[in-house]
Amino acid sequence: MELITTIKENRAKFWLTQQDLASKVWVRRETIIFLEKWKYNPSLKLAIDIAKTFWKPIEEIFKYKK
Numbered sequence: 514m515e516l517i518t519t520i521k522e523n524r525a526k527f528w529l530t531q532q533d534l535a536s537k538v539w540v541r542r543e544t545i546i547f548l549e550k551w552k553y554n555p556s557l558k559l560a561i562d563i564a565k566t567f568w569k570p571i572e573e574i575f576k577y578k579k
Contacts, residue, residue, distance in 0.1 A: 514577040521549045523567040523574065538562040 524534055531545040538559060547553035548563075555563070555575070564571045 514579060516551055516554055517576045517578050518548055518551065519574055519576075520545065520563065523569070527567065534563070534566065537566050 520534070524531070529537075531549075532542045535542045535545045539562070540559065544553065544559075548555060560571050560575055564574050567574065
């Protein structure tokens with residue numbers, strides 16, 4: 514299964530740069546880059562923090578493609 518995220522789309526809706534989001538969830542910008550490129554599976558805490566930033570459930574931000 515492959516992890517798919519909608520982080521990039523949600524960042525655009527909130528006018529956030531990768532660095533802005535990284536600062537809000539206490540990670541490096543590179544972590545956000547890897548998440549957007551589907552090369553990194555986030556910890557549960559990071560997934561929750563990102564979902565809260567966008568005011569959405571985790572399931573709308575992170576999905577698994579079969």
